[in-house]
Amino acid sequence: MTEFSLKDAKITGNFWQNFMELVRTEVVPYQWAALNDRIENAEPSYCMHNFQVAAGKKAGKHGGLVFQDSDVAKFLEAVAYVLAWHPDSELENIIDAAIDDIVAAQQPDGYLNTYYILNGLEKRFTNLKDNHELYCLGHFLEAAVAYYHTTGKDKLLKALIKYVDLVDSLIGAEDGKTHGYPGHQEIELALIKLYEITQDEKHLKLAKYFIDERGKTPLFFQEETEKQGNNFYWQHSLFQYGYYQAHKPVREQQHAVGHSVRALYMYSGMADVAHKTGDETLMNACKRLWSDVTSKQMYITGGVGSSHYGEAFTFGYDLPNDTVYAETCASIALAFFARRMLEYDGFKAEYADVLEQTLYNGIISGMAADGKSFFYVNPLEVVPKATQKDQLKSHVKTQRQKWFGCACCPPNLARILASLASYAYAKNNDTLYINLFAESEVKSKLQSGTIALNITTRYPWSGTITVKITEISPKSTLAMRIPGWCEKYSVKINNAAANKKLQNGYLTLTTLKTGDEIILDLDMPVNIIESNPAVRENIGKVAIMRGPIVYCLEEVDNGDNLHHIALPANATFTHHHDKDFYCGAVTLQTTAKKLQPTGTQSLYQKSHPPKYTNVTTKWIPYYLWANREPGEMCCWVRVLN
């Protein structure tokens, strides 16, 4: 398996442990209650209900959306990860019972999707474009694989292999099969996870087929639409089949387009298939699309998908801060893609830089500090009135919500946070890579021996990372990422300056011995950041970062009319570590200029030099916005050059 095993690393404290504990103690119980329609004053989700009805265990009809099953799958996957670092037999029993319900709904031929089981099996697989059967199967595969890795139990896995066999008998290149592929990609990367367990070439082949067939002419989606009389929602839109990334064969795609979660799940699957098959053309497409996303279409928060319309990518450097979508799930999908590119393309730190950027900002901004509510949309500029009066911004919320009818983001957050250790570390031959800095204990088998170490750090609030080697074989290498944002660092081994050998952005330490203590000290000043001048929305503006953390201004600290605030080009910031502020998050202060109120002033008048007042501005980490009273927020502020 490529992915770093959760059994090999345990997050033990500080920043990430806090999030993981929120997932374990808040998100998981709440979601389980929601999946079972036990939340008062909330619309039922029908999630487990659907399986129980489909299994004949209770009477009723299908409820919820066509992809309602996937919420169960993502939840199961998250719990599987939680159980890996926090064994809990009670919780495991609950999951086993849920799996019993799920598998009981499976049809004799292997089919397992409650929407069609309850609404008419004769229509199954007649709308691959929109009806998410393969998407749901993909999520269940990921859940089954995760649960198998954690517990060794294979009931769900076996059931799903049977379902995959059914799909494989119906869809594929051979005559008589449907030459189709999913409207919402996901199964591609899931099949590779399955293949890593089964080593059954059929599973790899099916994943590769979905990737290879996509976008070929004549277009399957078009044929399916005509043959089945399906609706084509994007017929009058600029998207056309680009919404589904099916506008051309994937190897010919130059730019990230369409629904951003679909796109990034697909790119992840493409990377998996390219890696497993050694397909360079496909890997080149992945590199090209990676570059397009991260160097032209990504917010500074790691948010992607700048358009609410279609939850989609638009085009290079089009990054509006207020009409933005930047769905939490899309940033999570970007993290999936980043980890794969990191592991498949020679462990280059630039991939981990993006992973870090999106994790510390656009992903965790999706969850409230108490783990009880969630954002879909992660804007970089908010004016409450605009979200209430302008339909174009009405998708932007000023407060996180409890649970959604289409509840994709909360369980997605749960599964990435619960599996954080598999992003923080990677291994290859005799090298252990530290991609992200978290207080943790690691013990993992490398090619020629075991490496074990303890990490202590207050990262991201401090740049000091202490690594204590507790076990190591002579040939092992420890590779610690030097973040792209870091311009200066020092490293000591047992209190003596160490050799700074950098490889692909990783500090590469060899000849380590058991008992060695490494202290990496990353200089972490506040940086004033500009965007590429091609980004129209940010021209003449700057954002503030310290380490990997993007900062923002909120009305509760800085008053309203945040757009009246401008920074002197030479602004200097002080940083403040307040133990009581959200687990000791570091806040920043600087003196800025704020336009003086002018009283009544006409809408247009002859220009005059602006009059500013010096104000002390307070900046908080972006991911913590909207945890206090609702109000304006912004990340990019004007700079006075």
Add this chain to the structure above:
Amino acid sequence: MTEFSLKDAKITGNFWQNFMELVRTEVVPYQWAALNDRIENAEPSYCMHNFQVAAGKKAGKHGGLVFQDSDVAKFLEAVAYVLAWHPDSELENIIDAAIDDIVAAQQPDGYLNTYYILNGLEKRFTNLKDNHELYCLGHFLEAAVAYYHTTGKDKLLKALIKYVDLVDSLIGAEDGKTHGYPGHQEIELALIKLYEITQDEKHLKLAKYFIDERGKTPLFFQEETEKQGNNFYWQHSLFQYGYYQAHKPVREQQHAVGHSVRALYMYSGMADVAHKTGDETLMNACKRLWSDVTSKQMYITGGVGSSHYGEAFTFGYDLPNDTVYAETCASIALAFFARRMLEYDGFKAEYADVLEQTLYNGIISGMAADGKSFFYVNPLEVVPKATQKDQLKSHVKTQRQKWFGCACCPPNLARILASLASYAYAKNNDTLYINLFAESEVKSKLQSGTIALNITTRYPWSGTITVKITEISPKSTLAMRIPGWCEKYSVKINNAAANKKLQNGYLTLTTLKTGDEIILDLDMPVNIIESNPAVRENIGKVAIMRGPIVYCLEEVDNGDNLHHIALPANATFTHHHDKDFYCGAVTLQTTAKKLQPTGTQSLYQKSHPPKYTNVTTKWIPYYLWANREPGEMCCWVRVLN
């Protein structure tokens, strides 16, 4: 009649005559061909076809939209105005024949709307909210009134009075009548025009009823929707019934909301009714809404309705330049409202200032310089790629279009331009008001005698206006507007400095004699304009005006990446009168700063002082944008303070 008669003033040269001649020689013939489906390679309009079929003169079905009849009406109105200043018996014969076709379609009870005549009369008046019967009737009333004023012919007028009688028998306050009002306001102001001819109190009463009933609880639109099983398109929108300005009684409305053309037609009708009935509460509502529109929701071009969604107002100071709608028709409707407020609220020049602002910018930008193509949407910032790749901006076009399926803007432009003289002048008791400056001849009866004068001017390119009095009675006053943009002016009578007596922004000249020559010289420097700092989109930016003309930058003159251009706060402009540039339009030049290209640069990096190159920028009148090769355009540029 309140409105200044077109028979009393003739535009004789320069700026406005050019537009009026385009209407006469290009727009009118083209539109007549379009109304009769004689344009090659264009979808048929079905406009005259529908009347001919409804009259039994040919076989066929109804074609086009539910309000297709209104295109014919607006065309007839425009031609009626053209005939007032350019008699043309051939054209008049064509119109008489068209009126024969229209009246032939009238039903025995007076009903006259081809959509329902051809699709089933039993459904007429069952969807006042959406199906535009009263709207079409309103436009026909305006056409009939205009044609009657120009030609004295009353065939259409009489037919429509019969139709109004039918409406009056079915809709109104009395028991047994429908207590309804139109979904698209228009008939209110049209009924007042009718009343001015008929002096029939029934016509005034019906207009007043539509105004008074609107927005009352229980809400008619809601009841109608339920009773008739109609659709309510805005059910899930922020608008709700505010889209139709029916969210509350009109006298209680504080802010301009919803569809901007509906709103401004309604405000015009409200002003008419308030004026005719002396209703102060209603006039106060008009003043409040006027203020909200013009001091908080109007672009510098006089564009209104900042949101494409619903073609609507949003909220105060929300004036995005790139996702803007600012429909040509909405600016025209604003001019209607402005003229009424000017005439009903004591001839205050501030109303004429807005009239001028929207006419010289956001209205005439709707038509190409050759009169052959038209804009619906009048953006203040355009990046072609964004209009092609971002659905949010896909309504913004980079080139004007020939004719539209919903062809509201071109005939609306035709009717306002063809009746320009009635906006340029007004009279009250013994005062003749000059609101707009146009080369023209005026002869009009005031209370105690006739006033006649000739005006020569190259306005708006020059601020010099020469008025030669050719006839005047001793008690007559000539009131010449001193524009709000003008800070300095001189006035001479027969070459001697004259007394500058200002009343409500009008220079008031009394004791004039036949033969007097008045030379008004308005100082017309280039002004750098800022918007109220509450407008987020324009913070740190300025726009350029000279006289009433807003200027813009185009890619064809200034290269791409217009957002890289910034103006020094003390920029000085030179102006250039080029005879060959669109009838001698004045262009401007100034040295500005443009960001140096940086080659490849990452998406985000540490901020550094921007490097600028001095560039000569060329500014053209906003209304002339998109007459050359398509490209970027912008009005608001950053200023370096």
